[in-house]
Amino acid sequence: MTDPRAVRSRDAILAAASSLLLDEGPGALTHQRVAEQAGVGRATVYRHWPRPEQLLLDLMTDVDMPYFQEPEAPIHPWLHSQLRELADAMAVPHIAAVTLTLMQGALWDPNVATQRDACLEILNERLEAALALAAANREIDISVDPIDFSAILVGPIIYRVAIQAGSVSDHFIDQLIDGLGRWAVRSIRGPDQPERSSRHHESPRP
Amino acid sequence: MTDPRAVRSRDAILAAASSLLLDEGPGALTHQRVAEQAGVGRATVYRHWPRPEQLLLDLMTDVDMPYFQEPEAPIHPWLHSQLRELADAMAVPHIAAVTLTLMQGALWDPNVATQRDACLEILNERLEAALALAAANREIDISVDPIDFSAILVGPIIYRVAIQAGSVSDHFIDQLIDGLGRWAVRSIRGPDQPERSSRHHESPRP
DNA sequence: ATTCTATGAGACGATTTGACTCAAAGACGA
DNA sequence: TCGTCTTTGAGTCAAATCGTCTCATAGAAT
Numbered sequence: 001m002t003d004p005r006a007v008r009s010r011d012a013i014l015a016a017a018s019s020l021l022l023d024e025g026p027g028a029l030t031h032q033r034v035a036e037q038a039g040v041g042r043a044t045v046y047r048h049w050p051r052p053e054q055l056l057l058d059l060m061t062d063v064d065m066p067y068f069q070e071p072e073a074p075i076h077p078w079l080h081s082q083l084r085e086l087a088d089a090m091a092v093p094h095i096a097a098v099t100l101t102l103m104q105g106a107l108w109d110p111n112v113a114t115q116r117d118a119c120l121e122i123l124n125e126r127l128e129a130a131l132a133l134a135a136a137n138r139e140i141d142i143s144v145d146p147i148d149f150s151a152i153l154v155g156p157i158i159y160r161v162a163i164q165a166g167s168v169s170d171h172f173i174d175q176l177i178d179g180l181g182r183w184a185v186r187s188i189r190g191p192d193q194p195e196r197s198s199r200h201h202e203s204p205r206p
Numbered sequence: 207m208t209d210p211r212a213v214r215s216r217d218a219i220l221a222a223a224s225s226l227l228l229d230e231g232p233g234a235l236t237h238q239r240v241a242e243q244a245g246v247g248r249a250t251v252y253r254h255w256p257r258p259e260q261l262l263l264d265l266m267t268d269v270d271m272p273y274f275q276e277p278e279a280p281i282h283p284w285l286h287s288q289l290r291e292l293a294d295a296m297a298v299p300h301i302a303a304v305t306l307t308l309m310q311g312a313l314w315d316p317n318v319a320t321q322r323d324a325c326l327e328i329l330n331e332r333l334e335a336a337l338a339l340a341a342a343n344r345e346i347d348i349s350v351d352p353i354d355f356s357a358i359l360v361g362p363i364i365y366r367v368a369i370q371a372g373s374v375s376d377h378f379i380d381q382l383i384d385g386l387g388r389w390a391v392r393s394i395r396g397p398d399q400p401e402r403s404s405r406h407h408e409s410p411r412p
Numbered sequence: 413a414t415t416c417t418a419t420g421a422g423a424c425g426a427t428t429t430g431a432c433t434c435a436a437a438g439a440c441g442a
Numbered sequence: 443t444c445g446t447c448t449t450t451g452a453g454t455c456a457a458a459t460c461g462t463c464t465c466a467t468a469g470a471a472t
């Protein structure tokens with residue numbers, strides 16, 4: 001599997017599949033179209049990926065997740081920079097296409113669901129580390145569920161880019177981070193800024 | 207087009223397509239499979255929907271958007287109930303499937319994108335009305351972009367349900383609404399509760 | 413130079429697609 | 443109730459596609 005011919009074919013096929021997915025969506029990922037787009041024989045595509053879904057899965061595996069690594073204190077500017085990078089990546093049409101395909105594919109293909117869960121697990125671990133660091137620096141008042149944390153931070157960005165088809169301004173990111181202050185953070189700007197008592201859990205639970 | 211036979215066929219086909227979309231995804235929506243699932247002739251499906259994409263589009267048109275209608279003051283419990291309904295609807299697998307299909311299809315099909323934009327436009331108008339009412343009742347301090355408003359409220363719910371495949375607790379909704387207080391709302395619980403000065407726009411803009 | 417492997421081209425039956433015909437059942441007006 | 447009109451279901455048919463196969467050839471490894 002280190003044969004230069006094999007890696008050449010594999011790369012050409014992946015590039016062709018990526019281009020097709022971007023231009024025409026997952027429905028266009030047939031062996032025939034991928035083969036002619038890649039300039040390889042149809043049988044070659046079958047050899048590498050007997051089922052088209054596996055090709056799609058490999059496409060999604062290739063996108064890595066360099067976000068929320070190595071948390072830094074204070075947490076506010078770090079979060080801002082990480083969310084900025086995430087938003088910029090989602091603005092690339094190919095990334096958005098793969099992300100939405102992953103989300104949708106997980107509804108029916110258990111393998112895709114596993115793939116998606118792996119991505120989320122990484123995200124959760126990193127955000128948990130970030131929250132631990134922030135707590136150690138007395139930036140955070142109470143323990144926050146990293147799953148809620150990621151949903152509240154990442155959800156609006158996905159929504160803005162993928163659903164509203166809009167761009168993510170720095171002001172928008174600021175709003176997101178500022179919103180955290182209400183229920184989770186003692187002083188999001190650092191431990192030197194005192195804040196009155198948290199209103200967390202004050203709201204009624206019907 | 208009011209012929210009972212035609213509406214019978216049309217309903218059976220739509221139901222079959224809906225079931226297929228839910229069980230196996232948009233890729234399963236071929237004339238053949240829809241016809242046999244609906245128990246109608248294959249030519250009948252062609253007669254009603256010459257292209258399978260139109261069938262998919264009609265499926266998505268059928269889901270209505272009864273959310274954020276008729277805003278009430280105070281805005282907090284109203285928002286909570288509306289987000290609760292939205293989350294419960296998204297928890298129905300069929301709704302989530304159609305929603306994700308709509309999101310993904312909009313990336314490549316301009317007609318689907320138009321459909322999506324129409325949904326968003328409705329949402330924006332309703333949230334704008336809600337914000338206007340809240341401002342009139344002195345619940346809101348500054349003018350808020352309803353587009354940002356919906357992204358920050360709805361984004362996390364979509365993310366929680368469709369990406370994290372989790373359920374939306376009332377506590378989660380509370381966190382969302384409480385987060386608004388930091389940058390937009392004078393007192394989210396009503397005009398009788400005074401709040402200190404808003405920290406909006408205090409954050410640096412790199 | 414020789415051996416091994418991946419490739420590309422093509423053949424093949426099976427399946428799907430889209431468009432057509434046609435008899436029969438059902439809906440509607442008189 | 444009867445006659446007319448429309449929709450339907452079943453079927454045919456060519457074209458395209460799919461999945462699998464064979465085989466000669468180019469390229470890689472030794």
